[in-house]
Amino acid sequence: MAFKIIVCAKQVPDxxxxxxxxxxxxxxxxxxxxxxxxxxxxALEEALKIKDKFDDVHITVITMxxxxxxxxxxxxxxMGADEGILVSDRAVGGSDTxxxxxxxxxxxxxxxxxxxxxxxxxxxxxxxxQVGPQLAEKMDVPQVTxxxxxxxxxxxxxxxxxxxxxxxxEVIDIQTPCMLTxxxxxxxxxxxxxxxxxxxxxxxxxxxxxxxxVDLTTVGLxxxxxxxxxxxxxxxxxxxxxxxxxxxxxxxxxxxIGLKGKHVI
Amino acid sequence: xxxxxxxxxxxxxxxxxxxxTNEVEPLAAEIDQEHRFPVETVEKMAKYGxxxxxxxxxxxxxxxxxxxxxxxVEELSRVCASTGVICSAHTSLCCWPxxxxxxxxxxxxxxxxxxxxxxxxxFGLTEPGAGTDAAGQQTRAVLEGDEWVLNGSKVxxxxxxxxxxxxxxxxxxxxxxxxxxxxxxxxxxxPGFSIGKTEDKLGICASxxxxxxxxxxxxxxxxxxxxxxxxxxxxxSTLDGGRIGIASQALGIAQGALDVTVDYMKARKQFxxxxxxxxxxxxxxxxxxTRIEAARLLIYQAADMKDKHLAYGPKSxxxxxxxxxxxxxxxxxxxxxxxxYGYTKDYPVExxxxxxxxxxxxxxxxxxxxxxIAASVLGK
Numbered sequence: 001m002a003f004k005i006i007v008c009a010k011q012v013p014d015x016x017x018x019x020x021x022x023x024x025x026x027x028x029x030x031x032x033x034x035x036x037x038x039x040x041x042x043a044l045e046e047a048l049k050i051k052d053k054f055d056d057v058h059i060t061v062i063t064m065x066x067x068x069x070x071x072x073x074x075x076x077x078x079m080g081a082d083e084g085i086l087v088s089d090r091a092v093g094g095s096d097t098x099x100x101x102x103x104x105x106x107x108x109x110x111x112x113x114x115x116x117x118x119x120x121x122x123x124x125x126x127x128x129x130q131v132g133p134q135l136a137e138k139m140d141v142p143q144v145t146x147x148x149x150x151x152x153x154x155x156x157x158x159x160x161x162x163x164x165x166x167x168x169x170e171v172i173d174i175q176t177p178c179m180l181t182x183x184x185x186x187x188x189x190x191x192x193x194x195x196x197x198x199x200x201x202x203x204x205x206x207x208x209x210x211x212x213x214v215d216l217t218t219v220g221l222x223x224x225x226x227x228x229x230x231x232x233x234x235x236x237x238x239x240x241x242x243x244x245x246x247x248x249x250x251x252x253x254x255x256x257i258g259l260k261g262k263h264v265i
Numbered sequence: 266x267x268x269x270x271x272x273x274x275x276x277x278x279x280x281x282x283x284x285x286t287n288e289v290e291p292l293a294a295e296i297d298q299e300h301r302f303p304v305e306t307v308e309k310m311a312k313y314g315x316x317x318x319x320x321x322x323x324x325x326x327x328x329x330x331x332x333x334x335x336x337x338v339e340e341l342s343r344v345c346a347s348t349g350v351i352c353s354a355h356t357s358l359c360c361w362p363x364x365x366x367x368x369x370x371x372x373x374x375x376x377x378x379x380x381x382x383x384x385x386x387x388f389g390l391t392e393p394g395a396g397t398d399a400a401g402q403q404t405r406a407v408l409e410g411d412e413w414v415l416n417g418s419k420v421x422x423x424x425x426x427x428x429x430x431x432x433x434x435x436x437x438x439x440x441x442x443x444x445x446x447x448x449x450x451x452x453x454x455x456p457g458f459s460i461g462k463t464e465d466k467l468g469i470c471a472s473x474x475x476x477x478x479x480x481x482x483x484x485x486x487x488x489x490x491x492x493x494x495x496x497x498x499x500x501x502s503t504l505d506g507g508r509i510g511i512a513s514q515a516l517g518i519a520q521g522a523l524d525v526t527v528d529y530m531k532a533r534k535q536f537x538x539x540x541x542x543x544x545x546x547x548x549x550x551x552x553x554x555t556r557i558e559a560a561r562l563l564i565y566q567a568a569d570m571k572d573k574h575l576a577y578g579p580k581s582x583x584x585x586x587x588x589x590x591x592x593x594x595x596x597x598x599x600x601x602x603x604x605x606y607g608y609t610k611d612y613p614v615e616x617x618x619x620x621x622x623x624x625x626x627x628x629x630x631x632x633x634x635x636x637x638i639a640a641s642v643l644g645k
Binding site: 071074075078191192193194195197198199 | 272273276277279280283284313314315317318322327328329333337
């Protein structure tokens, strides 16, 4: 039987291309290209690596979003995923993390059996890191967040991961089925394959709220318990410079050279 | 009329842009200065299907179209023109003639390895005495028993040092002029075939440009590509398509130079003002951007006509002529806009200017393009 992986992904505005309205301090989203959220790309890449290594691995990518989020699924299929599901319905619009994880849980239920649930740690537009853990709770499977290294045994059951902490990492053994959230240290996502762009197995399904049989009182803006008090964009910080040198004297010298070079002193 | 890229073409640009930014751009200055052919990049291009874009999947191509191919070469050349021409010469000059003129056995034998990038391809037409006058072929091929025996040499062959499959023109019957030329498929290890001198060039320094030497080079009879005497037709039809590739390379160089110059102009201050706020210089940018966009439209139109099997020869000649001259115009201007910095190797525009010049020369000089275009307007 196929080893089934479900990857949850989100289409987000490309933060490299985002400009800020200097008067209102809000993001100018018009004309900003949408991209596959970075951490989600890492989750998909790890799933694809499992597929590269073992036979009979099936990867389903689920995303919730407006109709144009289909582009994200085309991209995932062009990278090598087998199936894409877009959950799109006005009824789920405006969902916060709790409501979003209700939608995703319903979609995962509808997909059926799975061995591994994979998502990115967080999306670059919201930065909450809540949806993955909430989904794991709602699916009642064990979870490990901040996965920076992943190994699966040949029995396709035993998994060993490294979970990144601020000052180190934990090594955790876990068994399928389970939920993992990926961080960028996990891998380098591949590009789309040219063949995948032109001939994807265009297995993309679009489901609405009715299709996934989700309780409508638990999704959408109305059902979302989060109230956004204020959103703001932190002032962009300049790129830091690490001064290098073998001895304290070298360090001091290099620091001085750097400061002089920039005409600070 | 529809001037919108398809969804697939947009994805191609996104994919190749990302690939070029991460894998090609970081090497561009280094391989230029070291005159080093980027073997590692070619392997990656193969893996992602960049070496067989406009060919069907049944021969291991990507199943794409020629606009997507043009975008691929453009985006590669935007950061490294050497890498762009490796893709262009391989695809247009070796894969295409085999795909178009080869019989089924030849296609099955050669295309899967070429289109999947396991092997690189090259094309041999130019000789020391047969450049623009391509009909003056001195390389001869004589049928001896069931083997063709080739003698002569080719020069300025792109990918020469790294290709394993070559499409080569040779004279089989001198008395018939251009109708006495035939095309052949030569393999790297064929007896009597060797690679000669590697050229030391002004630009596209990371591409391999070599001499091909045939000394009693014996190849099986079935390596004839097309019919005996069809070689000139094979070569000319191949170059019609190749010009889309080179025009795309020129376009990519121009766009890349403009993009880095725009960044520079926004940062550089003189007389208390950013260069990007000085009207005379803004007009330069407007002029460059307009020429680039006009070149792009000509190229995509020629590529679209090729996909639709329309007579696109004069159109690809116009695209190549205009794009090459645009590349020279834009890169020269971009060096000027950078001032002294633009003349140093600390900035990429001097490399782009050196790289641009060849696009006015190879696969038909600008003058040859004008011959083709004028013939289509005035008759021969």
